[in-house]
Amino acid sequence: MQDTSKPLVMLHLGLGSFHRAHQAVYLHQLQQSGDTRWSLAGGNIRPDMAETIEALIAQDGAYTLETVTPQGERTYTRITSIHTVVRHDPMLSGLIRLGADPQTRIISFTVTEAGYYLDAKDRLDLGFADLQADLDAIRAGRAGSTIYGALTAILKARMQAKAGAVTLLNCDNLRHNGDRSRSGLLQFLELLGDTELLDWVKAHTSSPNAMVDRITPRPTAEVRARVKAATGVDDAAALMGESFIQWVIEDNFIAGRPEWETVGVEMVQSVQAYEEAKIRLLNATHSCIAWAGTLIGYTYIHEGTHDADIRKFAYDYVTDDVIPVLDTPEHPCPINLAQYRDVVLDRFGNPAIADTNQRVAMDGFSKIPGFIAPTIRERLARGESIDSVAILPALFLAYLQRWHAGQIHYTYQDQAMEPAVAHAICDAADPIAAFCADATLWGPQAQDQRLVAALRGAYARVQTFIQRKSA
Numbered sequence: 281m282q283d284t285s286k287p288l289v290m291l292h293l294g295l296g297s298f299h300r301a302h303q304a305v306y307l308h309q310l311q312q313s314g315d316t317r318w319s320l321a322g323g324n325i326r327p328d329m330a331e332t333i334e335a336l337i338a339q340d341g342a343y344t345l346e347t348v349t350p351q352g353e354r355t356y357t358r359i360t361s362i363h364t365v366v367r368h369d370p371m372l373s374g375l376i377r378l379g380a381d382p383q384t385r386i387i388s389f390t391v392t393e394a395g396y397y398l399d400a401k402d403r404l405d406l407g408f409a410d411l412q413a414d415l416d417a418i419r420a421g422r423a424g425s426t427i428y429g430a431l432t433a434i435l436k437a438r439m440q441a442k443a444g445a446v447t448l449l450n451c452d453n454l455r456h457n458g459d460r461s462r463s464g465l466l467q468f469l470e471l472l473g474d475t476e477l478l479d480w481v482k483a484h485t486s487s488p489n490a491m492v493d494r495i496t497p498r499p500t501a502e503v504r505a506r507v508k509a510a511t512g513v514d515d516a517a518a519l520m521g522e523s524f525i526q527w528v529i530e531d532n533f534i535a536g537r538p539e540w541e542t543v544g545v546e547m548v549q550s551v552q553a554y555e556e557a558k559i560r561l562l563n564a565t566h567s568c569i570a571w572a573g574t575l576i577g578y579t580y581i582h583e584g585t586h587d588a589d590i591r592k593f594a595y596d597y598v599t600d601d602v603i604p605v606l607d608t609p610e611h612p613c614p615i616n617l618a619q620y621r622d623v624v625l626d627r628f629g630n631p632a633i634a635d636t637n638q639r640v641a642m643d644g645f646s647k648i649p650g651f652i653a654p655t656i657r658e659r660l661a662r663g664e665s666i667d668s669v670a671i672l673p674a675l676f677l678a679y680l681q682r683w684h685a686g687q688i689h690y691t692y693q694d695q696a697m698e699p700a701v702a703h704a705i706c707d708a709a710d711p712i713a714a715f716c717a718d719a720t721l722w723g724p725q726a727q728d729q730r731l732v733a734a735l736r737g738a739y740a741r742v743q744t745f746i747q748r749k750s751a
């Protein structure tokens with residue numbers, strides 16, 4: 281039964297920088313406006329970020345956010361919307377207890393695109409050891425370490441406690457993120473054979489699609505020092521983000537929600553046009569700049585954005601190939617895409633953000649199929665050129681070859697990549713053909729000769745670009 285004397289709770293899984301610079305900020309603004317009906321609780325499903333979690337616990341969940349405009353103006357805000365911070369434990373007992381509390385009405389999560397383990401047909405890819413380990417753990421009465429294992433443990437406890445319906449809110453850059461993460465969860469429950477919980481989840485949860493946007497670099501010691509100089513507070517959980525922020529959510533909440541629309545969240549019937557624009561114009565372009573910048577020795581995104589050749593790769597990709605498929609006479613886009621493209625490049629060029637190529641370049645094996653392949657597929661279906669979009673996977677192949685040779689100067693992280701498969705592509709007699717034949721990357725377009733031909737041309741242009749920059 282709801283305790284009306286206490287706020288309702290949004291429990292967030294994945295208490296990283298992005299959540300604290302985005303969803304927590306909106307709820308903070310709502311609370312500051314006088315609406316204190318909701319609060320945040322959060323923790324991680326894996327034992328990472330332990331120092332940050334301890335700092336947040338010591339500060340009662342509060343922390344300082346530095347925001348930076350493209351013009352370099354900095355402001356500092358003490359964010360106080362996270363009222364409960366949960367230490368990690370292997371059984372996820374703290375998260376399960378909160379998730380089974382009737383006061384909790386939304387369970388949100390941020391795990392990155394690759395953390396959903398979905399193949400090109402949105403089926404769970406059981407080739408990943410993490411998934412099989414979670415199935416085994418839950419059958420043995422333990423908690424899992426993937427989003428599906430964690431949600432299964434939490435929702436089972438909620439069902440048994442008769443705590444009522446709850447909304448599952450995805451906050452990742454996954455296309456159709458609510459639909460797809462829900463599909464993955466239901467498949468996971470089917471594999472478990474837990475028909476009681478499967479039926480309960482179908483009846484007592486909703487999964488709205490959402491689009492999130494704010495560039496949030498990994499926190500550095502410099503951010504902490506600036507926060508201390510500006511505010512006098514030595515904040516071990518301080519972080520920084522750009523001034524731009526956006527959240528678009530389908531209004532499909534089964535157990536109530538905060539009145540986010542009063543603080544700038546766009547509540548809509550369909551998020552599709554917004555998420556397509558964001559994924560293709562922002563996320564894919566971001567990766568383009570990170571891969572290209574790394575290949576010629578840049579460290580930061582803004583360096584690549586201000587490089588005329590890299591900027592042209594990004595600009596032409598959007599202008600030539602993306603805008604024509606997202607804005608058509610039959611399906612006009614509600615967003616001014618040319619203006620959005622220019623705003624995105626302006627944001628990426630902000631030197632104060634100091635966003636690293638290392639952070640943005642990660643997870644290429646999920647970003648190619650998620651961010652880039654749809655434009656290629658749609659252009660080919662219309663019999664149109666893919667020369668401009670082909671530059672992006674060509675850059676990633678050149679990047680992958682550098683990784684294969686041990687020549688990337690930072691650690692490349694890719695949850696969806698099988699290292700042996702990636703090395704085999706690079707070792708092949710014809711790496712371009714091997715790359716284009718990979719079904720994980722290309723799905724139904726794997727081995728398409730039009731793709732192979734376009735990649736050969738784009739790869740040659742990438743090599744010329746690298747040689748010219750290295751001269």
